[in-house]
Amino acid sequence: MKKRLALIDMGTNTFHLLITEVDENGQRHDFVKTKVPVRLGQGGISNGAIAPEAYERALQTLQDFKRQIDAHQVQTVRAMATSMVRNAANGEAFVQDILEQTSIKVEVIDGAREAELIYYGVRSAGVLDAQTALIMDIGGGSVEFILANNQEIYWKQSFEIGAQRLMDQFFTQDPIPAESIAAEKAYLAERLQPLTEAIAKYKPTVLVGSSGTFDTLCDIEALRKGDTSRQQHIPAASELSLEAYYAIHEELLRKNHDERLAIPGMLEMRVDMIVLASILVDFILQTYNLDQIRVSAYALKEGVLQTVLHEV
Incomplete structure (x- = not known):
């Protein structure tokens, strides 16, 4: 049974999108592997909030990701947000806007979970x-x-x-x-x-x-x-x-x-x-x-x- 997945990593500097299909033997076929310099932290990281321009760039990038996800008829979408979003005063509102504008449900993960997931990736x-x-x-x-x-x-x-x-x-x-x-x-x-x-x-x-x-x-x-x-x-x-x-x-x-x-x-x-x-x-x-x-x-x-x- 093949699984087609989209994985989004919403980093402070770069947003990554991976659309891949994995077969029953664990073999991967990547359809899309892209990174976009969203610079979510630019102009706001030291003030503890996502700046308006960065906020807009992020939403536009995720709308584009959603078009690609739909075009590849993906069954499972996982989106992770890390440091910038978890520390931003407007992080919750940002996650809500993403859901309303793209229907992508973002998981805001803490640092310990982020480290654990990085380990699984590196090990693989x-x-x-x-x-x-x-x-x-x-x-x-x-x-x-x-x-x-x-x-x-x-x-x-x-x-x-x-x-x-x-x-x-x-x-x-x-x-x-x-x-x-x-x-x-x-x-x-x-x-x-x-x-x-x-x-x-x-x-x-x-x-x-x-x-x-x-x-x-x-x-x-x-x-x-x-x-x-x-x-x-x-x-x-x-x-x-x-x-x-x-x-x-x-x-x-x-x-x-x-x-x-x-x-x-x-x-x-x-x-x-x-x-x-x-x-x-x-x-x-x-x-x-x-x-x-x-x-x-x-x-x-x-x-x-x-x-x-x-x-x-």
């Missing part, structure tokens, strides 16, 4: 093994950290320190000055105290980056080597050497907006936030002595897919 990409990994998902509003292996989650927490929030706080000049980098790292050291304690206990050996920023870093590295295969198909699991990451990281810090945009593989919607996100990656690698980076192209929406298929 095949990047985890028996050793303990630190999974990291950098969103615009929140960052999820999960300590786990391919069998179980040991610890998980969502922190409201996403790239849009970091950008509002620390990205006052471009290129970013050394004192802003130092200020971001000092802030992270303070905010991530619970993670530091968990890492001391569970001792992960590898960093697993989930989607987003990490996909873009892999795209840039592939094109540097003349490998264009990722332009056609992004593999579920990739590796990124520390050497390759640091070469890109230093370039991101050195360049301004237009120069970063000219880097082959850079996405316009990520061109500024990736600076703050990369500083966060550097902080994690250095602070917790991790010497390997794996990347999962799968994240929240693939995790939701796993829950629909296996009811976990």
Whole structure:
């Protein structure tokens, strides 16, 4: 029996739509896989409300998603909203407007559930093994950290320190000055105290980056080597050497907006936030002595897919 599903991830920066069909053997056929830079947090994340322009962009994007869902005669629709919506003063009204205008029922999930769903998605990409990994998902509003292996989650927490929030706080000049980098790292050291304690206990050996920023870093590295295969198909699991990451990281810090945009593989919607996100990656690698980076192209929406298929 084939199941046709639509999965929507309403992130703070990007809205994702996946329309897929899964057969009885668990084989997937994707009809639509798209991401739209809605920037739901723009102009409002630091004020605790969705700004009018972002609100409108989001509704228009979801109306377009609904047209695609209807065109593919989807049976099951799951839409998840995360950090921006769960923290916004007008979040409830926003969810109600979506229901009235598109008939899409949005589930607003808390940080713990978001982390759990990201774990299911990452696990289904095949990047985890028996050793303990630190999974990291950098969103615009929140960052999820999960300590786990391919069998179980040991610890998980969502922190409201996403790239849009970091950008509002620390990205006052471009290129970013050394004192802003130092200020971001000092802030992270303070905010991530619970993670530091968990890492001391569970001792992960590898960093697993989930989607987003990490996909873009892999795209840039592939094109540097003349490998264009990722332009056609992004593999579920990739590796990124520390050497390759640091070469890109230093370039991101050195360049301004237009120069970063000219880097082959850079996405316009990520061109500024990736600076703050990369500083966060550097902080994690250095602070917790991790010497390997794996990347999962799968994240929240693939995790939701796993829950629909296996009811976990």
